[in-house]
Amino acid sequence: xxxxxxxxxxxxxxxxxxxxxxxxxxxxxxxxxxxxxxxxxxxxxxxxxxxxxxxxxxxxxxxxxxxxxxxxxxxxxxxxxxxxxxxxxxxxxxxxxxxxxxxxxxxxxxxxxxxxxxxxxxxxxxxxxxxxxxxxxxxxxxxxxxxxxxxxxxxxxxxxxxxxxxxxxxxxxxxxxxxxxxxxxxxxxxxxxxxxxxxxxxxxxxxxxxxxxxxxxxxxxxxxxxxxxxxxxxxxxxxxxxxxxxxxxxxxxxxxxxxxxxxxxxxxxxxxxxxxxxxxxxxxxxxxxxxxxxxxxxxxxxxxxxxxxxxxxxxxxxxxxxxxxxxxxxxxxxxxxxxxxxxxxxxxxxxxxxxxxxxxxxxxxxxxxxxxxxxxxxxxxxxxxxxxxxxxxxxxxxxxxxxxxxxxxxxxxxxxxxxxxxxxxxxxxxxxxxxxxxxxxxxxxxxxxxxxxxxxxxxxxxxxxxxxxxxxxxxxxxxxxxxxxxxxxxxxxxxxxxxxx
Amino acid sequence: xxxxxxxxxxxxxxxxxxxxxxxxxxxxxxxxxxxxxxxxxxxxxxxxxxxxxxxxxxxxxxxxxxxxxxxxxxxxxxxxxxxxxxxxxxxxxxxxxxxxxxxxxxxxxxxxxxxxxxxxxxxxxxxxxxxxxxxxxxxxxxxxxxxxxxxxxxxxxxxxxxxxxxxxxxxxxxxxxxxxxxxxxxxxxxxxxxxxxxxxxxxxxxxxxxxxxxxxxxxxxxxxxxxxxxxxxxxxxxxxxxxxxxxxxx
Ligand SMILES: Nc1ncnc2c1ncn2[C@@H]1O[C@H](COP(=O)(O)OP(=O)(O)OP(=O)(O)O)[C@@H](O)[C@H]1O
Ligand SMILES: [Mg+2]
Numbered sequence: 116x117x118x119x120x121x122x123x124x125x126x127x128x129x130x131x132x133x134x135x136x137x138x139x140x141x142x143x144x145x146x147x148x149x150x151x152x153x154x155x156x157x158x159x160x161x162x163x164x165x166x167x168x169x170x171x172x173x174x175x176x177x178x179x180x181x182x183x184x185x186x187x188x189x190x191x192x193x194x195x196x197x198x199x200x201x202x203x204x205x206x207x208x209x210x211x212x213x214x215x216x217x218x219x220x221x222x223x224x225x226x227x228x229x230x231x232x233x234x235x236x237x238x239x240x241x242x243x244x245x246x247x248x249x250x251x252x253x254x255x256x257x258x259x260x261x262x263x264x265x266x267x268x269x270x271x272x273x274x275x276x277x278x279x280x281x282x283x284x285x286x287x288x289x290x291x292x293x294x295x296x297x298x299x300x301x302x303x304x305x306x307x308x309x310x311x312x313x314x315x316x317x318x319x320x321x322x323x324x325x326x327x328x329x330x331x332x333x334x335x336x337x338x339x340x341x342x343x344x345x346x347x348x349x350x351x352x353x354x355x356x357x358x359x360x361x362x363x364x365x366x367x368x369x370x371x372x373x374x375x376x377x378x379x380x381x382x383x384x385x386x387x388x389x390x391x392x393x394x395x396x397x398x399x400x401x402x403x404x405x406x407x408x409x410x411x412x413x414x415x416x417x418x419x420x421x422x423x424x425x426x427x428x429x430x431x432x433x434x435x436x437x438x439x440x441x442x443x444x445x446x447x448x449x450x451x452x453x454x455x456x457x458x459x460x461x462x463x464x465x466x467x468x469x470x471x472x473x474x475x476x477x478x479x480x481x482x483x484x485x486x487x488x489x490x491x492x493x494x495x496x497x498x499x500x501x502x503x504x505x506x507x508x509x510x511x512x513x514x515x516x517x518x519x520x521x522x523x524x525x526x527x528x529x530x531x532x533x534x535x536x537x538x539x540x541x542x543x544x545x546x547x548x549x550x551x552x553x554x555x556x557x558x559x560x561x562x563x564x565x566x567x568x569x570x571x572x573x574x575x576x577x578x579x580x581x582x583x584x585x586x587x588x589x590x591x592x593x594x595x596x597x598x599x600x601x602x603x604x605x606x607x608x609x610x611x612x613x614x615x616x
Numbered sequence: 617x618x619x620x621x622x623x624x625x626x627x628x629x630x631x632x633x634x635x636x637x638x639x640x641x642x643x644x645x646x647x648x649x650x651x652x653x654x655x656x657x658x659x660x661x662x663x664x665x666x667x668x669x670x671x672x673x674x675x676x677x678x679x680x681x682x683x684x685x686x687x688x689x690x691x692x693x694x695x696x697x698x699x700x701x702x703x704x705x706x707x708x709x710x711x712x713x714x715x716x717x718x719x720x721x722x723x724x725x726x727x728x729x730x731x732x733x734x735x736x737x738x739x740x741x742x743x744x745x746x747x748x749x750x751x752x753x754x755x756x757x758x759x760x761x762x763x764x765x766x767x768x769x770x771x772x773x774x775x776x777x778x779x780x781x782x783x784x785x786x787x788x789x790x791x792x793x794x795x796x797x798x799x800x801x802x803x804x805x806x807x808x809x810x811x812x813x814x815x816x817x818x819x820x821x822x823x824x825x826x827x828x829x830x831x832x833x834x835x836x837x838x839x840x841x842x843x844x845x846x847x848x849x850x851x852x853x854x855x856x857x858x859x860x861x862x863x864x865x866x
Contacts, residue, residue, distance in 0.1 A: 514699075521664050532714065614705050616749055616750065
């Protein structure tokens with residue numbers, strides 16, 4: 116089977132190329148892995164920790180912008196990362212919600228049951244706060260959260276995380292008895308835009324957020340003390356104590372070393388000064404510890420290449436696997452119609468699962484990074500190929516089916532010499548559709564740490580940097596076009612000439 | 617020799633054949649004729665094993681046709697259908713050579729065989745590299761015939777091979793076909809619903825009605841001593857143009 120050999124060949128080739136690209140990301144199993152959440156402060160802290168550990172001679176890897184609390188915590192529990200910066204409020208209200216751990220000591224005890232340890236606070240409190248545009252707040256005379264009670268028509272836009280965390284909107288509403296009905300959950304980075312445009316008036320915000328000054332926001336006073344303290348700490352796996360005790364020693368150096376104003380300054384350098392996080396971290400280490408580190412920031416070209424490699428890796432592996440599985444599934448569906456209905460039903464249902472949900476669903480099964488993204492993309496790529504293979508074979512004219520059988524060809528040979536070549540165009544069209552969907556959906560892989568062009572888009576949204584968003588979006592679109600073009604070119608090889616007249 | 621013993625065939629609720637007994641003699645041309653839906657194609661499909669009878673058996677040279685024996689028996693039979701039986705992804709050459717290639721014939725042997733066949737069927741050899749869509753209906757049927765003859769089968773089964781052709785080409789092909797049958801001396805089973813064509817080809821004509829054999833014999837026998845009034849009705853229904861002219865004049 117020529118098609119299969121070529122696919123396997125592409126599969127193997129790409130695996131090698133991708134491996135080169137990816138060695139940086141999916142690094143050796145013994146390296147210390149630091150994770151960070153998808154907001155700037157977390158990335159800066161992650162970078163500080165990484166450079167600090169690097170100064171001990173280790174070769175740590177920083178997996179930036181992995182996602183939200185759930186993703187990072189699960190990754191830490193599973194050992195996919197060893198260290199990440201977190202906040203005490205998030206630990207008690209969200210990670211350990213319901214375990215009644217409030218004081219630092221209670222938290223420490225509860226964490227150790229999960230095999231996790233925590234440093235002492237780093238020195239600043241990044242609590243949740245409720246913010247409004249200064250001029251709007253001034254006009255409505257809103258100073259405290261309780262003042263919101265008198266303005267039931269205000270539109271609220273809260274980050275998705277804030278919508279359902281232990282100290283999030285539902286509890287805040289009860290605590291302050293707030294009447295607002297118009298409350299939307301949305302990506303936190305997009306909330307600022309909504310505020311600027313006036314589509315929402317009230318958002319949740321971090322108290323060290325660089326954008327407070329930039330967008331001229333007023334933080335409402337938490338007059339009935341709803342929000343707990345969000346002292347920054349560093350979480351790490353207990354097994355580091357044996358594996359790399361010196362790493363813990365340097366982590367502890369950061370305790371009580373970062374003040375609130377320092378953190379705000381670092382955040383605004385990243386957001387407003389467009390300074391790379393690694394540079395900010397390096398400057399901090401130099402100022403606070405007289406430690407000279409080399410901020411590693413890859414060039415734009417290298418970064419594009421790396422993301423291209425990651426993206427191709429996701430697409431090629433998942434698509435190749437889908438082709439290898441989906442064509443036989445399509446054939447099976449025709450040959451065994453009863454089973455076929457079940458197969459078509461299942462792949463159809465998979466297609467209706469929202470892509471983000473499917474990605475997140477994969478995390479408990481496969482962790483974070485490439486594998487869960489590839490599994491999700493693989494599942495998405497099945498339907499168009501299975502369906503086109505099935506429909507193509509199913510719709511072969513009965514005269515042709517009969518002629519092939521009457522020649523005395525056994526079933527396997529009929530499939531190989533007559534049926535598959537006759538439906539090759541339909542199968543290839545299915546693969547083409549899958550490829551285009553796959554390239555697009557793969558941008559979401561960045562949400563669970565799989566990298567790819569989506570990473571640039573995410574970072575771009577986070578830093579409000581349109582150029583960065585385009586650096587991700589444009590190559591993704593171009594790649595989709597290239598994929599389409601490639602498969603159109605492949606028609607010449609795979610679709611027999613007689614069918615192209 | 618092909619024998620059909622007590623064969624019945626139903627498709628869901630329709631009974632296509634009612635307990636048929638038939639013998640198809642070797643080296644002769646047997647024609648099945650009858651109205652549309654009377655079961656002609658069903659008989660051919662049973663002989664070549666594309667479908668199985670509910671009861672009764674079909675024997676091909678003493679071997680019972682079953683799903684297990686069918687694959688090898690089919691290589692001793694050539695099958696041509698009305699139209700649209702050529703594989704669109706293969707050239708005329710590829711269509712004719714498909715089975716021989718599968719069986720591992722050398723390309724040289726295939727070419728030699730094709731030379732014989734193109735001459736026999738009067739098919740222009742430069743047409744061999746064309747795809748089916750690039751051939752006329754008559755040429756397509758010549759290719760179908762070559763494909764059926766490729767492995768030099770003992771029996772040719774033709775299901776309305778000329779049914780879709782215009783009258784002139786049809787007449788040409790009738791002459792060519794008859795010559796081929798005579799040259800090769802093969803057992804031929806041919807289905808048609810044209811009484812003139814049946815008379816032209818058939819050593820024996822079998823008239824079917826609603827899944828039963830109504831009469832078996834030469835055209836003369838059918839005309840002169842019809843076994844049933846339907847036989848005469850069926851024959852008279854296909855008047856030649858000359859008949860109607862005579863009637864108008866008379
Ligand atoms: N696959 C099938 N499913 C259901 N009924 C069928 C099927 N094939 C044939 N039949 C029915 O069986 C009967 C005999 O069909 P058959 O094809 O043998 O007729 P025929 O004599 O060849 O007719 P025609 O001259 O129109 O080709 C018809 O009533 C037809 O409708
Ligand atoms: Mg028929």
